[in-house]
Amino acid sequence: MAEYRDDRYYVESHEWILTDGDTATVGISDFAQEELGDIVYVEADSVGESLEKGEIFGSVESVKVASDLFMPIDGEVLEFNEVLEEEPELINEDAYAAWIIKIKVSDPSQIDDLLDAEKYQEIAE
Amino acid sequence: MMKRTILYDEHLALKAKMVDFAGWEMPVQYTGIKDETAAVREAQGMFDVSHMGEIRVAGTGAGEFLDYVLSRKISLKNPELTNYAFLCYEDGGVVDDLMVYQLDTEDYWLVVNAANTDKDFAHLQEILTKYEQQNEISISNETDNYGLIAIQGTGSLIPTLNALTPIYPALNISEKIGNLKRFRQVSFPLNDKHLVVSRTGYTGEDGYEVYLPADDTTKLWRNLLKENIKPCGLGARDALRLEAGLPLYGHELSSQINPLEAGLGKFVELDRDFVGKAMMGKQQRKSIALISEDKSIPRDGYQVFFQDQEIGYITSGSFSPTLNKGIAFALVTADLAEGITEVEVAIRRKKHTYKITTTPFV
Structure with missing residues (x-):
């Protein structure tokens, strides 16, 4: 059974976002990692770019499939969690600890439109 | 509604992740593609591939008919061998790639891709209606009558024998299968059906494929679980076949990609007439x-x-x-x-x- 944490927000494309002041970390949900299976590659080649909500910031790949990763809100991509380059399986082990990018939040009010854990769970399942 | 193999409930009991594969609800993985792949490379794994099609072609002249519709002259091969061949369209495009098993004199099985079973059957029927000796030859789809489990990995023989022998104590299984060489098969008549075991697979490892009456399939699966053979899904199967350099219909081969282009010319005998000979020179x-x-x-x-x-x-x-x-x-x-x-x-x-x-x- 997938875990849904209520300390953060989600989007339908299965990313989570956890804010901390005007920055935030973004990763993929436990449901998404379960669906993908063994994750073998993560990339975010958008560091330094300012992206809008819904734009692709990177990708995550399992043995079988490649999935694009989408910005949950507008922001500047500050950092890629480079640990994932060598150990992409950390996302399988704990999808909520293994953040993929850190962003600078452009418009904090966009957070209000995101899904809380309960709503996201309904959509995911 | 999607089709299910006889082992469907076994997959659910093992908490497999099920997916739609060519209209079949099949396990894509149980614990994970990485550890399932490793099981086959380092030990043994098993696959439910009962969704694959078995098309029986039998009757006087069946061998010659297959020579005409397939890319190889099947009737001249050693009957113990399982032969890989192509079923082609007139222009040389591929209807399917398949394995031919000879069960008896003028009695053959074509083991075909699940996604193509109905298409292959219709294609064979169509050619047969224009074929001279059509009255002697019958084509039947045996898929629903049989289960198929592939046991793959070095050391598959003993667990396969241990799992199979209690189901068919009256058959001389251990001697016949124990002496089976690679790419060969042995068939045992069972009332109106057959038990067929071949030393073949789709992983690049040594192993066996066991075709048995659908009703006996669950017993074999459970016996293999007791032998600690790891269940593996279609995800691992695809990774293993690609690692082994084996083609997959719809990818390396299709109606638009002929066997010569796919680099599989050694399974095509062009020095004779057959449906698809026109592929010659189309590269x-x-x-x-x-x-x-x-x-x-x-x-x-x-x-x-x-x-x-x-x-x-x-x-x-x-x-x-x-x-x-x-x-x-x-x-x-x-x-x-x-x-x-x-x-x-x-x-x-x-x-x-x-x-x-x-x-x-x-």
Whole structure:
């Protein structure tokens, strides 16, 4: 059974976002990692770019499939969690600890439109 | 509603992740593609491939009929061998790739891809209606009557014998299967059906494929579980076959890609008449094997470049759990020079260098 944490927000494309002041970390949900299976590659080649909500910031790949990763809100991509380059399986082990990018939040009010854990769970399942 | 194999409930009990595969609800994985792949490479794994089609072609002249519809002269082969061959359209495009089993004199099985069973059956029927000796030959779809379990990995023999013998104590199983050489089969008549065991597979490892009456299949599956054979899903199966350098219909072969282009000419006997002979000389493209230089993973459909010129596309691409690298087959223009050792694959925003290699990859 997938875990849904209520300390953060989600989007339908299965990313989570956890804010901390005007920055935030973004990763993929436990449901998404379960669906993908063994994750073998993560990339975010958008560091330094300012992206809008819904734009692709990177990708995550399992043995079988490649999935694009989408910005949950507008922001500047500050950092890629480079640990994932060598150990992409950390996302399988704990999808909520293994953040993929850190962003600078452009418009904090966009957070209000995101899904809380309960709503996201309904959509995911 | 999707079709289910006789082992459907077994997969659910093992908490498999089920997916739609060509209209069949099949396990894609149980615990994970990486550890299932490793089980087959390092120990043994088993696959429910009961969805694959068995088409029986029998009657006086069945062998000659198959010679005419298949890419090889089946009737002249050693009947103990399982033969890989192509069923082709008139123009040489591929209807399906399949394994031929001879069960008895003028009694053959074509083991075909699940997605193609109905298409193959219709294709064979159509040719038969125009065939001279049609009255003597019957074609039947036996798929629903049989289960098929593949046990793969070095050391598969003993657990296979241990699992099979209690189900058929009256048959001389251990001697016949124990002496079976690679790519050979043995069939045991069972009332109106057969038990067929071949030392074959789709993983590049030694192993056995067991065709048995549908009603006995669950017993075999459970006996194999007791022998600690790891259940493996279609995800691992696809990774294993690509690592082994084996083609998959709909990827390396199709109605638009003939066996010569796919680099499988050794399974085509062109010095005679058969349906599909027109493929001769039609070789605008060729299949090459690629392996990554970095951590990138090539996927089906990605474009392949040589010196900024687009030369083709990936037909099958995956992460190889055994090599920890990206591997792929690509179909490229036939005039790509022989000495070239590297090409580029476009993956999202970048082009990545890939080495041209030989198969099997592992």
